Amino acid sequence: MPDKITIGGVSVDTRHWIGGQRVASAETFSDSSPIDGGTLGEIARGGPAEADAAVAAARDAFPAWAATPRAERARILHAIADGVEKRIEDLAIVETTDNGALLRSHRRGVMPRVAHNFRFFADWLLSLEHEDFDTRGHRNHVSWDPAGPCVLITPWNAPLMLATWKVAPALAAGNTVVLKPAEWSPLTASLLADIAAAAGLPAGVLNVVQGYGAEIGDALTSHPDVRRISFTGSVPTAKHIAASAAANLTPLSLELGGKSPLLVFADADLDLAVDLAVEQYDNAGQVCLAATRILVEDTIAEEFTRRFVDKATTLRQGDPRDEATDIGPNIHARQLEKIDGFVQRALEAGARAVTGGHRGDGQYYAPTLLTDVAQDSEIVQEEVFGPVLTLQTFTTEDEAVALANGTRFGLAATLATGDPERAERVTARLVAGTVWVNCFFVRDLQAPFGGSRLSGVGREGGTWSFDFYCDLKNTVTAPNGFTDHG
Structure with a gap:
């Protein structure tokens, strides 16, 4: 050779x-x-x-x-x-x-x-x-x-x-x-x-x-x-x-690994929150820090989902060497099989694919958002490492924090809110090595980086x-x- x-x-x-x-x-x-x-x-x-x-x-x-x-x-x-x-x-x-x-x-x-x-x-x-x-x-x-x-x-x-x-x-x-x-x-x-x-x-x-x-x-x-x-x-x-x-x-x-949450409160800038959510498809979802669990206050969930779908469907999937491409392929055929296995088992268990839910050509997987998922379900609890997000709703701040902390992981968390006092209260209660408030993936090499729990x-x-x-x-x-x- x-x-x-x-x-x-x-x-x-x-x-x-x-x-x-x-x-x-x-x-x-x-x-x-x-x-x-x-x-x-x-x-x-x-x-x-x-x-x-x-x-x-x-x-x-x-x-x-x-x-x-x-x-x-x-x-x-x-x-x-x-x-x-x-x-x-x-x-x-x-x-x-x-x-x-x-x-x-x-x-x-x-x-x-x-x-x-x-x-x-x-x-x-x-x-x-x-x-x-x-x-x-x-x-x-x-x-x-x-x-x-x-x-x-x-x-x-x-x-x-x-x-x-x-x-x-x-x-x-x-x-x-x-x-x-x-x-x-x-x-x-x-x-x-x-x-x-x-x-x-x-x-x-x-x-x-x-x-x-x-x-x-x-x-x-x-x-x-x-x-x-x-x-x-x-x-x-x-x-x-x-x-x-x-x-x-x-x-x-x-x-x-991570199974990080994005918490979206009703007082958040909704356009910003949608942008943050769609950004989680970066690198075909192959990002350990990705906020793959979208948690949205129930009073804005319908509007958030509509705007999310509108924005997500504009993403262009294709050859990563093309400047116009937004989402490239997944790394390997084995990884694609793993991703699809998670999604198909979730659909069989009652989840609903608002977008995606299926393979594309070759090693590409359609950007996916699943709703109607239970907190204890596999798709919520296990790291998929692909372009697959879940959406759950909450009513109170306490419920939002409980859902956010309700996995074995604790790598990162993202919070969208217009209330600085809420931001301070919630971030203090989140189990995560990094918490972003109204932003995502801002990293400075002088800051400590790592995860909690698993x-x-x-x-x-x-x-x-x-x-x-x-x-x-x-x-x-x-x-x-x-x-x-x-």
Whole structure:
């Protein structure tokens, strides 16, 4: 099999990147495009041997990188950001072809955010400090020490942006990294390895390995030389990773699924509320933060639904490379089957499809809104991860909060109201890592990000990222405790 494939004129190496070199595997796996289902290429399929090699490379590179002054680490991260910005078009076309998200979004938002991830954590590193404090005359000094090799396992819905959300702070902290991208969208991680090497990142500091979770993933998460594991993905996989990590007490950061609510009160700006609701179809519904449960005060439910349908039916579904497209395909035929299974079971149980409720051509699923759903039903309780929303009504504020909190998840929540006092009351009662009031998907890298309940463990962002990727140390020095031997 060839070592490189060409996507939209962009050459992508299909081998692993380990210790500053391209490494092939005896076996491969097929990577296909969700746009038309066609095979893009055969990708190196790693296993325990490649996992051991990558962790060894990260372990060997760690002492020198950890000892690299902060300013030099920051300079290299900025150089990586420069490299990303020079290749935004390449990265955009490859990722759109590989995972089906909109090309216009990759060009204008996602890939610039990739560069920003590196710049932000490079700059935050230079300002990272805790003010010394006194204990009975003793000086306390807090420092952030690099932890060691980190395994970062990333999802397929926003491959490079979510990978660099982890890679950037891990490298800034002085750690070395083994990145394992999702097998359904591995290609831009390979390009990142090229960009990092060109920026001067030393060999072994960033390693990229590809393959299946049950093969190379298990070998990575159970490895005794790994000091941190960060994972974004499903709850069942997270439980498996946690069990693997437990033998070595490897610290974990887990950003998992969501079943987030959008609460719409009668005093809300209805046009804004409808816009927020329709926005949940972004990326074909493949967004962990999406407010897939629309909760509307009963007095405005009929008007809200009418306006929602009017707006949703104007969305254009099609080839994500077309600038006019609003909704692209779902990532894989297996995911499409999963989405349709949820919808058909809900319809059989008595739900009504106000819009959608069926497949389109290929790997496209019609944007769907289901009503007449029970709070304890599967479609309300389980993450679908597709363009499928449910609508329920409420009468009182207490009922709205109970419905919003009535799942096992707690990743995010969105609230539409014209009453600031209500906003304050309700947000205080919502179980969620992030709450948006009259807005959606406004994220700042200095804010803590993560979920409650089954939506995750831990928080990352700003100093919280360094708290996770470092061993925090407090040094206590006695007053006048040094003897002058001069």
